[in-house]
Amino acid sequence: MKALVVYATITGNNEDVADIITDALEDNNVDVDETEITMADPADFENVDICVVCPYTYDEGALPDEGLDFYDDLKAEKLTGKVYGVAGSGDTYYGDDFCVAVDKFGEVFAKTGATKGAENVHVNLAPDQDDIKKLDAFTKQLVKKAAQIND
Ligand SMILES: Cc1cc2nc3c(=O)[nH]c(=O)nc-3n(C[C@H](O)[C@H](O)[C@H](O)COP(=O)(O)O)c2cc1C
Numbered sequence: 593m594k595a596l597v598v599y600a601t602i603t604g605n606n607e608d609v610a611d612i613i614t615d616a617l618e619d620n621n622v623d624v625d626e627t628e629i630t631m632a633d634p635a636d637f638e639n640v641d642i643c644v645v646c647p648y649t650y651d652e653g654a655l656p657d658e659g660l661d662f663y664d665d666l667k668a669e670k671l672t673g674k675v676y677g678v679a680g681s682g683d684t685y686y687g688d689d690f691c692v693a694v695d696k697f698g699e700v701f702a703k704t705g706a707t708k709g710a711e712n713v714h715v716n717l718a719p720d721q722d723d724i725k726k727l728d729a730f731t732k733q734l735v736k737k738a739a740q741i742n743d
Contacts, residue, residue, distance in 0.1 A: 593738055595622045595642035600629040600656035602648060605681035605718050610646040612724055613679060616731035617642070629659040634666040641738045642675050643706060645697045649682040653692035663700065672705035675738040679713035679730055690714060709737035 595617050599610035610626055617624040622642065629647070637643040647656050655663055678698045682691035691714035698712050710733035715723045 593622045593642070593735065593742070594640040595624040595644065595734075596632070596636055596640045597624060597626045597644040597646065598629050598632045598662070599626070599646040600648055600659045602650075605715070606646045606648045608719055609679055609681055609713075609715055609723075609727065610644075612719060612727045613644055613646065613731055616728045617735070620731065620735045622735060629656065629662050632662060634662060634669045637666075637669060637671055637674060637706075640674070641742065642677070642709065642734050643671060643701070644677050644679070644734070645701075646678075647680045647693040647697055649680070649686070649689065649691055649693040652686070653689035655693045655696060663697070666697075666700050667703065669704045671701070673741060674704075674706040675709035675734055675741060676701040676704075676706040677708070677710045677712075677730055677734045679715065679727060681715040681717060681719065684716045690716075707737060707741060709734035
């Protein structure tokens, strides 16, 4: 089973989220690549079973600036038969705009025809022990769903 984890980060929190998911995928014997969003192409998701995005949220619910092309190109992808999950770090200080980019990526993935493997995970700032548990559970669900689809 293969996975691609794409992250966008300014201060490192979403890279940490992506690292935790990547480690957990490896622990579940998944062959995983982890790529920063400007180096990734949504077409790369065609070659894997599990697709993950870890975006930060900026300026009142905005997507990462450097990830806008990736986001637009993802809209055009057909990912039927793939499993997706979105997890990212924001800041609860921003109230209703907390982690909006996570949910925006989730909406786009749903339109690609891919199957949602786990509920979106919203992390406040740097992931703590509780977040690591949530991200491990998130990863296990993705792997389980992908195994069901490939059965
Ligand atoms: C100018 C600015 C605007 C932000 N706006 C939001 C926001 O609307 N929603 C949110 O959840 N977090 C917001 N954040 C917080 C970041 O998303 C948060 O610090 C996140 O952990 C950064 O991820 P990174 O370390 O991967 O860059 C904002 C941060 C800054 C500096």
